[in-house]
Amino acid sequence: MTDLIPELRAPSAPEGTGRVRAGMPVSRVDGRDKVTGAAKYAAEHEADDLSYGVVVSGTVAKGRIKQLDVSAALAAPGVIEVLTHENRPKMRSLDIAWKDMTAPGGSPFRPLYSDRVFYSGQPIALVVAETFEEARHAAALVRVTYDVEQHETNMLDNLHMAYKPRPMKAGFTPPSSKGDFDKAWQAAPVKVESEFYNGVEHHNPMEMFASTVIYGEDGHLTIYDKTQSSQNSRWFVSHGFGLSKDKVTVRNPYVGGAFGSGLRPQYQLPLAVMAAQKLKRSVRVVLTRQQMFSFGHRPETWQKLKLAAGQDGKLQGIYHEAVHETSRLEDYVEVVVNWSGQLYACENIELGYKLVAQDRYSPIDMRAPGAAHGVQALEIAMDELAYKLEMDPLELRLLNYAETNPLDGKPYSTKELRQCYLQGAERFGWKDRPLAPRSMRDGDELVGWGMATGIWDSLVMVARVSAVLHADGRLVVSSAATDIGTGTYTAMSIIAAEAMGLPMERVTFQLGDSTLPMAPIEGGSSHVATVGSGVAGACDKLKATLLKLAQQLPDSAFKGLKPKEVDFEDGAIQPHGKPEQAVQLSALLAQAGKERVEEKFLMTPQMLKQRKYVRAVHSAVFCEVRVNEKLGMVRVTRVVDAVAAGRIISGKTAASQIVGGVVWGISQALHEETHTDHRLGRFMNHNYAEYHIAANADIHDIDVIFVEEDDRIVSKQLGVKGVGEIGIVGVAAAISNAIFHATGKRLRSTPITPDKILLGDQEVPLQQRG
Incomplete structure (x- = not known):
């Protein structure tokens, strides 16, 4: 029987939190433990x-x-x-x-x-x-x-040694292609061809x-x-x-x-x-x-991207090739190029992906693995194409909006990207943006506005959840999930409290123990759709059991009622619309002679149904930068990120996740890179002093919009998608595009350091960037 594990501190909301509904800005239930030091780490x-x-x-x-x-x-x-x-x-x-x-x-x-x-x-x-x-x-x-x-640790010197991952060895599905890109490239009147480089991040x-x-x-x-x-x-x-x-x-x-x-x-x-x-x-x-x-990191990556278009701006061909490093021991792979086959309508798409083995530790997934780099390259290339066409970058994206998945024609489970574009642009004031670079200035700083699209998979896995209602009306919900700071404790507590009609302080969600019911690894922004759906399922089973108990009461008002005909409100069960006939859950268990009632639920994805759809979360990122060309300094002064991520369960922690992702996107764009002395094969700036990340002074206004969306293909129980990864996707590209709008300099490698602002990206050879 699953109940509170004495050795495991499972936080609950403080008294007075009260009734909650999905989307409310509820404070973290684990917040008090963290700020008081009661929370114990490894x-x-x-x-x-x-x-x-x-x-x-x-x-x-x-x-x-x-x-x-x-x-x-x-x-x-x-x-x-x-x-x-x-x-x-x-x-x-x-x-x-x-x-x-x-x-x-x-x-x-x-x-x-x-x-x-x-x-x-x-x-x-x-x-x-x-x-x-x-x-x-x-x-x-x-x-x-x-x-x-x-030893060998210089990937750029060894691009000729790149090989295709072995599907059987790497558990890797090669990216798909369609049409005839070469033919489309030769015939296209407007072309963009660019190379991109991203250094190692830890x-x-x-x-x-x-x-x-x-x-x-x-x-x-x-x-x-x-x-x-x-x-x-x-x-x-x-x-x-x-x-x-x-x-x-x-x-x-x-x-x-x-x-x-x-x-x-x-x-x-x-x-x-x-x-x-x-x-x-x-x-x-x-x-x-x-x-x-001295262990996994976001891999060093080189990319080549070509876009072919007509004079009207319609895409006629997309080519995206990526090479990144792996270790001698393992074939670590990422979905770097796949996004270029999903975002824009196009009949000719060619995608390629290779690895270069190095004498390093195997890379490991880092927030939005593959997308953080792959989408960046695509979105900078789209901005380049817009300028070649003398077209507004947002207009180009709307012109090439994909109503179905470009590679296979599958419909989307839900896709409110168009609303992300429109609502984000309205909030940002995009209509007032002059097209020409170097057309806005404030004192010594050039001002630029840029935008980019974001996309990430909507993942859902398998999980088990237990829900136990105690005789005192306290609900304990358990699964071996993890909260890495994303707000799992809070989101699951909200789902359970709303489902059972209990105040938040009467609900405890227990996680972080291998003996609890099975949960997937906390990654890929999958926990709310997976474990959260399991919580909802367990609570539904618990409510059905409680209804049966209520129907057994003398002169029961619940006889013959179906689960959808009763409500759970304020710690009680009642016939729909009849609060005067409510029975407190604690009284119900007492009359039934039970100390506790437990139900378990196995959450499994709707695999056969889901295969018919492309399931993704989308965003539109709008960014303002101010550039001092004399010093090479860039300030990101304003970001609007409009996100379509299904129903939002925990409004406060979800927004925090997006803000955190944007902060990291700023850091990725302007600061982060681990440098290698290839003579030693060693990372050199292995400390906080020299591995630069965004600090408080680097962060200004970040505005998050959640576009209304309800996805019952991804999550039948809740209509949710994940928000952890999408916050970073597209941010670096939006910043790079804004820098071009401010300065007229196209910078394609990250981080965009002052030397690149001063010299221009093309003046910094790839060999020196590694």
């Missing part, structure tokens, strides 16, 4: 026998460990053990044992598995001591010598990756892990170490940001498990900020 759970592990990172990009001298570390005060590939506990050897639920094709990296070095920064030892300070000191005493091999959430493994008397491992899925981490540990899943419990009730970096278990987790198994005591391993740059 590195904050204690045990009487807790020890501390510090990772020793390798310093070469490729080769073998020749010798590991740990004698000085072992002799240091407080040191318990130094784990290496030579003395680690037993690990399974087959690749399949180490594939987590989101692993790409290939051979997963396993820390301390052998003497092989695959990338710079690879963990090569773990020092365990009585205190963190003692472990950190001893880690600095480990001495390593290597047999160094020639997720860098505030909470660093950590795992606290509490070793039980019976060998049971209770693990507090920074992860986007407790059940994925449990899967990884139990399979990799050959443990029964009953011997492993993983918890992640609070996650301090992840943005995709927690989709896969990171290497501190198996290292902490190894140490706990070897020492038979509890161990905590926390990565340093520098080590946060």
